[in-house]
Amino acid sequence: KTNKTNVPDTTTTIPVGNGVLFFFRGTKNPGGNSSTSGTQLIAPFNFPDDVTLTQVGTLNTGTVNVREWYANAAQGNKFSFTAGWVGYGTSPLTGGYTFVGNPYASTINWEKYNRNGANSTIYGTVATTIWMFNPANKQFQAYTQKSSVTSVADTTTTINSGTGSASNMIASGQGFFVKATATGQTLSFREAAKTAAQPTAASLHNLMGKPKEFVSAPEPSLRLQLQKDSVNNDDILIRVNSQASGKFANNEDAEDLGGSGALESLSAYSSDSVAVCIDKVPFPGKQQQVIPLNTDATGSGTYKLVSTELNNLPAFYEVWLKDAFNNDSLKLAPNVSYQFTIDKSNPATFGNKRFTIIIRQNQHYVYKLLDF
Numbered sequence: 001k002t003n004k005t006n007v008p009d010t011t012t013t014i015p016v017g018n019g020v021l022f023f024f025r026g027t028k029n030p031g032g033n034s035s036t037s038g039t040q041l042i043a044p045f046n047f048p049d050d051v052t053l054t055q056v057g058t059l060n061t062g063t064v065n066v067r068e069w070y071a072n073a074a075q076g077n078k079f080s081f082t083a084g085w086v087g088y089g090t091s092p093l094t095g096g097y098t099f100v101g102n103p104y105a106s107t108i109n110w111e112k113y114n115r116n117g118a119n120s121t122i123y124g125t126v127a128t129t130i131w132m133f134n135p136a137n138k139q140f141q142a143y144t145q146k147s148s149v150t151s152v153a154d155t156t157t158t159i160n161s162g163t164g165s166a167s168n169m170i171a172s173g174q175g176f177f178v179k180a181t182a183t184g185q186t187l188s189f190r191e192a193a194k195t196a197a198q199p200t201a202a203s204l205h206n207l208m209g210k211p212k213e214f215v216s217a218p219e220p221s222l223r224l225q226l227q228k229d230s231v232n233n234d235d236i237l238i239r240v241n242s243q244a245s246g247k248f249a250n251n252e253d254a255e256d257l258g259g260s261g262a263l264e265s266l267s268a269y270s271s272d273s274v275a276v277c278i279d280k281v282p283f284p285g286k287q288q289q290v291i292p293l294n295t296d297a298t299g300s301g302t303y304k305l306v307s308t309e310l311n312n313l314p315a316f317y318e319v320w321l322k323d324a325f326n327n328d329s330l331k332l333a334p335n336v337s338y339q340f341t342i343d344k345s346n347p348a349t350f351g352n353k354r355f356t357i358i359i360r361q362n363q364h365y366v367y368k369l370l371d372f
Helices: 201-208
Strands: 096-100 108-109 122-124 130-134 139-143 175-179 186-187 221-227 233-240 264-270 273-283 289-297 301-312 318-322 328-331 336-342 355-361
Touching: 130 201, 201 328, 221 264, 233 264, 289 301, 289 336, 301 318, 318 336, 328 336
Parallel strands: 233 273
Antiparallel strands: 096 175, 122 186, 130 139, 130 175, 221 233, 221 301, 264 273, 264 289, 289 355, 301 336, 318 328, 318 355
């Protein structure tokens, strides 16, 4: 086991084939109106800065013999190995784990490891199992070669026989752990390890980090409509986004301009009391998210509030409509309808004091096993 003091150092050279844990927090010189809207480095620290990170240089080609970044001349390309950790006695958890990385601008196929003896396109003496870190659930997930494959077989398809998102396909730029089981073991990558196949999209996003606005997790939305009849109606749209502040913001929310001669009116209020027809709000934490509504009409009568759309909201959250006048509440789902009466002679039956939308965590899911 080798330790490196964590000091500022711009001279360390990391050889090709080593894995790196890279922490990047955004630009240190944010521009625009960041002083008022906030960034990662400026209060209230609510919006990360969009920055393009450019890497230049020559693409790696040819054979890459992995050399640990801290290895001296005597160690050369041999992996570090410790016979046993202090305090673990005869535990199988011996040393020898090394973080390596795919050195090529291409996916490589771990099923090619040692499949053709010394002529293998990935060749070495380390164990055949690899471990990949999943930043989504913070677990190390393992993959080991299929024992049924013959020694010279070249499997070109993705094999999902590992735990979690781990598979035999290792993406360009992806790091993973290997294990030396004795002193003097090595690992070598060769050109023919490259493959045109790709890891499955969901697995790749788990292992490489969650991209901004990942397509498989679109923004949750609620569309609520106030209906007098099949023709006369007014609706609002509430969107839920982890970067929203709750206060009114141009380009995120839209003021409600009302109508011209409309028979009914429905608005939501931002946290700073702006009447809006599109409201972008953050996900609730332990405290529920409360969105006041304004309901009004030109005449007394029976009306409906209908959730015409409730999309992409994780099961961990739930949405309720609360009626303060009737001391009633209704859990919203797609096409759920709530009928009520407006009495123009009674101000408590309309206006901005009667209805609220409540978005909160679903207590039934807080400690529920989601998958097995």
